[in-house]
């Protein structure tokens with residue numbers, strides 16, 4: 554059978570675009586025909602702020618809006634300044650990312666982008682078939698980054714929390730911020746029996762992204778995000794400010810095994826592939842790492858079924874989410890214990906799934922033991 558394309562990428566967002574640009578920087582793929590399907594292309598809005606921690610000098614440095622050596626954790630009783638050395642907390646605006654990846658894609662005649670909505674796709678073993686609102690296409694491999702929220706919402710085995718937020722980039726009249734310190738989590742706001750905090754990324758003394766973030770089961774009415782930010786700014790003494798831009802979003806926090814839907818020739822990528830860290834929602838570094846892995850992996854022609862599997866970090870995240878799902882009011886307490894009792898370097902290593910078992914044990918012992926032990930037993934009975 555004559556295939557239309559070698560590879561089809563469903564969804565040209567962060568994962569799809571990064572994968573396509575990595576295909577084009579490896580000569581092995583120069584003669585492969587690649588199709589990206591996304592009704593929303595090219596993306597021209599700065600629709601998300603992508604933050605991550607990394608070594609002081611690392612990829613993406615030339616595209617960053619800002620970076621910080623220290624981050625602050627606050628809970629109302631104390632304020633902890635976390636020295637991230639040898640890491641920095643980095644901020645990449647999505648518009649810089651889109652411009653960069655689009656410029657690469659445009660130069661490569663073997664990559665085509667069509668503004669079509671994917672309706673479904675299937676692996677027929679000899680080829681894959683992708684159906685859009687306009688046409689049908691075949692390919693040897695499909696990379697899917699379209700997240701199906703319904704499948705994770707309806708799943709009974711793995712709890713789903715939503716990381717939902719609204720953020721405003723504001724400019725204040727007077728100097729207010731310390732551009733050297735980002736506020737990672739400010740839990741001084743009323744918790745209302747959920748896990749919620751403010752996240753502040755200052756770019757100068759007068760400019761910052763102020764984001765109201767919740768890890769909870771349900772979204773809020775729109776006006777509640779707005780009033781939470783207004784109250785916070787007012788209580789912080791910021792009354793005179795201008796809103797430069799806004800962002801909002803939802804990130805799935807779940808251990809749902811997305812990768813079990815991978816087939817020999819279809820790989821789920823990005824948030825749709827389970828690449829959002831379940832306990833934190835951080836995704837960008839996983840996208841960067843896993844898209845590089847794909848570039849190597851495809852050459853081996855191995856089945857995508859083996860691309861990802863469960864590991865002990867998946868289990869830790871599962872127990873953490875089980876606890877936070879059942880006792881959503883505990884978030885402030887859990888994060889306080891983690892940041893109070895552990896070295897920030899170890900915490901970020903742990904969150905990067907790179908810690909040793911001894912380090913993990915130390916972090917786990919900083920959480921309320923009875924609650925977590927009970928959660929482990931409950932989970933083992935329920936199944937993993």
Ligand SMILES: Cc1cc2nc3c(=O)[nH]c(=O)nc-3n(C[C@H](O)[C@H](O)[C@H](O)COP(=O)(O)OP(=O)(O)OC[C@H]3O[C@@H](n4cnc5c(N)ncnc54)[C@H](O)[C@@H]3O)c2cc1C
Pocket residue numbers: 563564565566567568569590591592593600601602603604605669670671672698699700800801802803804822823824825834835836837838840
């Ligand atoms: C506002 C916001 C801020 C974030 N900040 C951070 C952060 O600071 N750090 C971090 O690590 N992560 C962050 N994330 C999480 C994560 O990094 C992003 O969600 C990232 O965009 C995930 O990439 P993706 O490719 O999986 O999804 P997306 O980038 O959302 O791409 C999916 C693409 O699929 C397309 N699509 C949807 N349906 C169809 C269809 N039927 N047919 C064809 N195309 C379709 C969409 O148009 C979209 O382009 C943030 C997310 C949001 C929303």
